[in-house]
Amino acid sequence: MMKVGLTGGIGSGKSEVSRRLAEHGAIVIDADKVAREVVEPGTEGLKEIVEAFGGDVLRPDGSLDRERLGAIVFADAGKLAVLNGIVHPKVGARVQELQDAAPRDAIVVYDVPLLAENGLAPMYDLVVVVDASDETRLDRLTRLRGMSEQDARARIAAQATREDRLKVADVVIANEGPLEDLDARVAELWGDLRARAA
Template sequence: MLKVGLTGGIGSGKSEVSRRLSDRGAVVIDADKIAREVVEPGTEGLARVVGFFGGEVLRPDGTLDRERLGSIVFSDSEKLAALNAIVHPLVGARVAELQEQADPGAIVVYDVPLLVENKLAPMYDVVVVVDASDRTRLARLTGVRGMSEQDARARIAAQVGREDRLAVADIVIPNEGSLEDLDARVDEVWAELSARA
């Protein structure tokens, strides 16, 4: 089993790369997706988040209001740390379950937005970083995702800078161009990962 850590700053296109690697046969374990699952209604995770942040982080239907919670934690590092202390252990346990279910010869891609922030690079055989300039990422977040510029800038600022991410990379996927350019680079990366596996 080849363990690949995939990361990139918000708006870099990491999810596009993750999808493309899955299409080529990788087993993708998406930390963000799991982070949403562990705070669904009825979970221990949601109960602990509400216990810490209060009922105002819930929507009327009882689901977590991620935008509201995001606006609280992305401007307050102590509250972000508290949220991470609740969610990360639950995510870690679920990731371990999924890893045990994967085929021994698989290329397992761990889609981990905060790989560098949480110093997780040593856990992987290969670290792949999807890289785009802050200007490009800001344009994607405000254009494609409809975030306000202030919110987008705050989320970019809450993550480590490009240099820190690139410093842990074994493989870099630049993502400033077209989807065709991205596909071509993902093909090269998939060939390299397959050779390593």
């Protein structure tokens, strides 16, 4: 099994790379998806979040209001640390379960937004960083995701710097242009991963 860590700052296009790798045949374990799973209604994770942040972080249907919680934690490093202390151990346990279920010869891509921030690079055989300038990311977040510029800047600032992310990269996929340009880069990456795995 080859373990590939895939990361990139918010708005870099990491999810697009992840999706394309899955289409090529990679088994993708998405840390964000797992993080949502471990805080669904009825989970211990959601219970602990409500204990730490209060019932205001719940929607009327009892699910987590991620936007409201995000507005609280991305403006306060201490509160973000509390949230991470609740969610990260649960994500780690679930990721281990998914990894154990993968075939032995699989190329497993771990889509991990905070790989650089959490010093996780040594866990992988190879780290791929999807890279775009802060200006490009800001444009995508405000134009495509409808974030306010202030919120987008706060989320970018809450993550590792571009330089810190590039320091942990074994492979960098530059993604400044349109999504169509990514197809060839991802196909090339997939060929490289298969050759390394063999």
